[in-house]
Amino acid sequence: KIDQAQLPGSRAGVDEAMWKDDELILKGHARFGPERPADVVMITVERHTKIVGLGVPRPRPLFRLLNVDYEFTNFLDVPLSDISLWEAHIPRANLPAGVRTIELWALDSDKTRVARFDQKFNIPKRAP
Secondary structure (H helix, E strand, O other): OEOOOOEOOOOEEEEEEEEEOOEEEEEEEEEEEOOEEOOEEEEEEOOOOOEEEEEEEOOOOOOOOOOHHHHHHHHHHOOHHHHOEEEEEEEHHHOOOOOOEEEEEEEEOOOOEEEEEOOOEEOOOOOO
């Protein structure tokens, strides 16, 4: 089901975008609430239903401690903004010619729903 409410920039967005060879790399954050990061971010071309890429969770690594009790406490102390990070690698061949914007959708598999990011993303130009 598609949520009518869109995810605001404070809860979902693209934080970094760059071209590397023939691949568009996007990094960002996505969460549904104070304790629910998105399971995956689906990337579509504007006005198309085809998914051109997936943003998979890439949380920041936790500081490693050798005691199990400390590990548990450390996990609980990590801010959600660090847990809700994602990264996508989109081959240039997946993007139709002339496309300038993409739409991003966060998936919450717990409630079987998707929610659109409130902002479309402008694809950066490739360096010559």
